[in-house]
Amino acid sequence: MVVPASWQERTESYFKNLQDRISRAIEELDGNRFREDLWTREGGGGGRTRILEEGKVFEKAGVNFSSVNGNLPEEFAAKIPLGTGTWFFATGMSLVFHPRNPMIPAVHANFRYLEKGDAAWFGGGTDLTPCYPYAEDAAHFHRVLRQACDRHDPSRYPRFKKWCDEYFTLKHRGEMRGIGGVFFDYLEGDREENFAFVCDIGNSFLEAYLPIAKRRMNEPFGEHERQYQLYRRGRYVEFNLLYDRGTIFGLETRGRTESILMSLPPLVRWLYDFKPQPGSREEKALEFYQPREWA
Secondary structure, rough: OOOOOHHHHHHHHHHHHHHHHHHHHHHHHHHHEEEEEEEEOOOEEEEEEEEOOOHHHHHHEEEEEEEEEEOOOHHHHHOOOOOOOOOEEEEEEEEEEEOOOOOEEEEEEEEEEEEEEOOEEEEEEEEEEOOOOOHHHHHHHHHHHHHHHHHOOHHHHHHHHHHHHHHHHOOOOOOOOOOEEEEEEEEOOOOOHHHHHHHHHHHHHHHHHHHHHHHEEEOOOOOHHEEEEEEHHHHHHHHHHHOOOOHHHHOOOOOOOHHHHHOOOOOOOOOOOOOOOOHHHHHHHHHOOOOOOOO
């Protein structure tokens, strides 16, 4: 008799496979290999972190897999709206790519499955963060995500797109950190359907992002554009350290700090009261960092 795989085993297997497929595609594009670190978590579980630094296309790219379990601090457990008690299980795949060329957008994705006490749910999403936005790139990224959502429920893309716009907003600056994508959390209900949906979104990531990276990787740029890229990366750092749920969850559950903070760019700068020149490409870019219908 074959014993069916548990939800923990099924989700772990998918997220590992997704990490492998994305890693191979990025290595093929960049021409360099990821460094892999296997790690264990004190309290239960562990993961594998893959980092590519100083590549031809990516200045820094990270693709993480983790599967951790144990007991949450009581104060933190009380903040999670689902499930009872403090016991938890969490597995997922996350990535952040910081390109070398300022014309290639940075990108983030995270797909996860969690159990806490008597509850289980999925969360995740992906969003695009260009320094020099192109409308056709934004439209392509959103169109692929919309198609993946529509295969399951046509109401999901507008709902999760709006959620992404709101979630990836720097409240203290009143602007989005990029041009959005989709974001969802605490996805309960039909677990089979929700898992199929998460797999579909995860499997669509390379289709959504790679054509953009390939289209922009040979665009010319100079020191001016490079310095503006470092300035815009500051927005990325601010969001990840102040608001990002994955970062907060990882640190609160005593995860591996190096893996949690692999999302941060290798170089960044902050300028006091920076204002782009009127009519410049940098000024026009600011128009993109507000909610807009792309798909």
